[in-house]
Amino acid sequence: MDLKNKLKSTGLLQVIGNTPFLKVQCLSEITGSDIFMKCEHLNPGGTIKDRPAMHMVVEAIASGVLKPGMTIVEGTAGNTGIGLALVGQALGYKVIVIMPKGMAVEKHKVLKLYGAEIVETEAVPFSDDRHFFKVGKKIGQSSPNYWWANQFDNPDNYLSHYLYTGPEMYKDMEGKLDAVVVAAGSGGTAAGVSKYMKEQNKNIKVIVPDPMGSGICSFFKTGEFTSDHAYTMTEGVGITRFQDNFKHIYQDECFTIDDQKLTSLAMYLRQKEGLVMGMSSMLNLAGAFKTALKMGPGKRIMTIMCDGGERAISKMYNPEFLKEKNLDDTLLPEKEIVALYRNF
Numbered sequence: 001m002d003l004k005n006k007l008k009s010t011g012l013l014q015v016i017g018n019t020p021f022l023k024v025q026c027l028s029e030i031t032g033s034d035i036f037m038k039c040e041h042l043n044p045g046g047t048i049k050d051r052p053a054m055h056m057v058v059e060a061i062a063s064g065v066l067k068p069g070m071t072i073v074e075g076t077a078g079n080t081g082i083g084l085a086l087v088g089q090a091l092g093y094k095v096i097v098i099m100p101k102g103m104a105v106e107k108h109k110v111l112k113l114y115g116a117e118i119v120e121t122e123a124v125p126f127s128d129d130r131h132f133f134k135v136g137k138k139i140g141q142s143s144p145n146y147w148w149a150n151q152f153d154n155p156d157n158y159l160s161h162y163l164y165t166g167p168e169m170y171k172d173m174e175g176k177l178d179a180v181v182v183a184a185g186s187g188g189t190a191a192g193v194s195k196y197m198k199e200q201n202k203n204i205k206v207i208v209p210d211p212m213g214s215g216i217c218s219f220f221k222t223g224e225f226t227s228d229h230a231y232t233m234t235e236g237v238g239i240t241r242f243q244d245n246f247k248h249i250y251q252d253e254c255f256t257i258d259d260q261k262l263t264s265l266a267m268y269l270r271q272k273e274g275l276v277m278g279m280s281s282m283l284n285l286a287g288a289f290k291t292a293l294k295m296g297p298g299k300r301i302m303t304i305m306c307d308g309g310e311r312a313i314s315k316m317y318n319p320e321f322l323k324e325k326n327l328d329d330t331l332l333p334e335k336e337i338v339a340l341y342r343n344f
Helices: 003-008 011-015 025-031 050-063 079-091 105-113 132-140 155-172 188-200 216-222 244-248 259-273 279-295 319-324 334-342
Strands: 021-023 034-039 071-075 094-100 117-121 146-148 179-181 205-211 253-257 300-305
Touching: 003 011, 003 050, 011 079, 025 034, 025 259, 025 279, 025 334, 034 155, 034 279, 050 079, 050 155, 071 079, 071 132, 079 094, 079 105, 094 105, 094 132, 105 117, 117 132, 132 146, 155 188, 155 244, 155 300, 179 188, 179 279, 188 205, 188 244, 205 216, 205 279, 216 253, 253 279, 259 279, 259 334, 279 300, 279 334
Parallel strands: 034 300, 071 094, 071 146, 094 117, 179 205, 179 300, 205 253
Antiparallel strands: 021 034
């Protein structure tokens, strides 16, 4: 067994990937198209970010860049940090995670469970030197004993999805796919999955839903990162600057989904199907629902459940938080949900 496979067979790492998928029954019935989700929340760290975390670390060890005794450093909204903390713990590396203030408290608790050191920064625009990415980079490059993972520009991020996530999704559907919906944060998942899908069948549409406060949709349409809103609900998805992973994204369409639409659909799914998921997952599924309504019946659409609802309890499923953000969690009937998503 070579070094890479040996590392991937260590403890919890051996069950990263090869996740199942499910059909979202209620939305499939409403639209007349089959809507599927790849269950990445079933990875051991609870999110899709376990995949790039493992791939980046394993490749760094194999190349000799990450040596025994060194510390892994990363700037993150939380989930990549959790993945790196899990992988680091399994392979004997300490991990320092730099996060902006205001991230869900559940992420902090999980990071500490895996032994990570957390450094909080101010939640400021990227132009500010206090931005979590800039602080993380400064710390990560401050010592020869630190390895700066840099998920935003590290090609092993998108390659983890090109080599594994994309092929699994295509195999799950036996190649019968009309569209793939995948939001972008670091851009790794969107890049790897879209690149693989387009290589298999150029007619598979790639849709990139974007949250309020992000400039990704604007970038794809105009070449500039602009946004008229501040971030409210989503964490780790959407961004207002270019990063290397974006060079590999193949997208046919993008659109912005506001927080009220996400909240209303989240309440509907919880009631109708018992589906409770994280904010990134909700954005993906909302994008798939919008896509199914637009494409019409008889299609097969797949998206990703990036994370579970246990990391959104303090926000998306917290009445006090929603009220503070002027978001209505009233359960809407089917006709109103359809109208909400058809008319934008």
